[in-house]
Amino acid sequence: MAENPAYVSIKDWSEDDQPREKLLFKGSSNLSDAELIAILLGTGSVAISAVQLSRNVMQDANQSLQQLGKKTLKELMKHKGIGQAKAVTIVAAMELGRRRAMEMPERIVKITCSHDVFKILQPIMGELMHEEFWILLMDNNHKVLEKHQISKGGITATHVDSRLIFKKAIEAGAVAIIMAHNHPSGTLKPSTADRDITSRIITAGVTLDIKVLDHIIITQQDYYSFADNDILS
Structure with missing residues (x-):
């Protein structure tokens, strides 16, 4: 059976598409922090892909989501390729993560120490x-x-x-x-x-x-x- 000419192997996907496709095919847990952020950003710039831009953002935060959560809009927008809309998206995602952590687990927590x-x-x-x-x-x-x-x-x-x-x-x-x-x-x-x-x-x-x-x-x-x-x- 001949190969479908419209089929593109995963290895041939563009770097911007790979995080989204990896999430669809392998689940979100298989993506790095930078790849997840790249999905939030959607696109990079003419000079840099969304994935590399996200790697730069994480490097600036010392590879720490906690430190990334402290970044202000102004600090995020210092990265070339991140405008106000993308900075707002990152800040909103960090706040959602914090709010999720605030929710009490379903099971009753017992304090022992x-x-x-x-x-x-x-x-x-x-x-x-x-x-x-x-x-x-x-x-x-x-x-x-x-x-x-x-x-x-x-x-x-x-x-x-x-x-x-x-x-x-x-x-x-x-x-x-x-x-x-x-x-x-x-x-x-x-x-x-x-x-x-x-x-x-x-x-x-x-x-x-x-x-x-x-x-x-x-x-x-x-x-x-x-x-x-x-x-x-």
């Missing part, structure tokens, strides 16, 4: 350029019932409302909470404000018989636990 908290909340706040304050609400068995963002911006006593924290805890039927916030600077040392907020919320919890189990400071790659360091007071 501070690192469990880090695994849950690092994808949410670890790479943010601003501070956020979150709480995990738990039952008697330390299973997570809900998680909530309490404040966004600078973490000070005026931004962290203990009434809101315990209102959510009571509504969820929680008997314990864990607090967490991020330090965009990367430092893990608790500030005086961090300590003051922790003491104030612990005191309020005693009145309501809701125990504060820990306060976690999260950075992109590490964390600090008040409980592990015996300063939970």
Whole structure:
């Protein structure tokens, strides 16, 4: 049987077409980060393919999706071949990935140590350029019932409302909470404000018989636990 003259072997596809075809034939898990980004970009420029342009973008981010997620539109548009529309597409994709990570897994997560908290909340706040304050609400068995963002911006006593924290805890039927916030600077040392907020919320919890189990400071790659360091007071 003669070959179909319209058939083109995969090896002969253009570099721009290969990522899309690889995804169709082999699944998305078989594509590199750069190839997935190339699909988002769609096209490169006259001088460079979408795949090579995406490789340049990833190289600029040290081959890290976390670092890519921190890139601003202006920083992405420094690459020749990436205009506003393509930069917006990349930023939107990174934000969708972050939001997906924010969704609680279907199974109930049980907290057994501070690192469990880090695994849950690092994808949410670890790479943010601003501070956020979150709480995990738990039952008697330390299973997570809900998680909530309490404040966004600078973490000070005026931004962290203990009434809101315990209102959510009571509504969820929680008997314990864990607090967490991020330090965009990367430092893990608790500030005086961090300590003051922790003491104030612990005191309020005693009145309501809701125990504060820990306060976690999260950075992109590490964390600090008040409980592990015996300063939970």
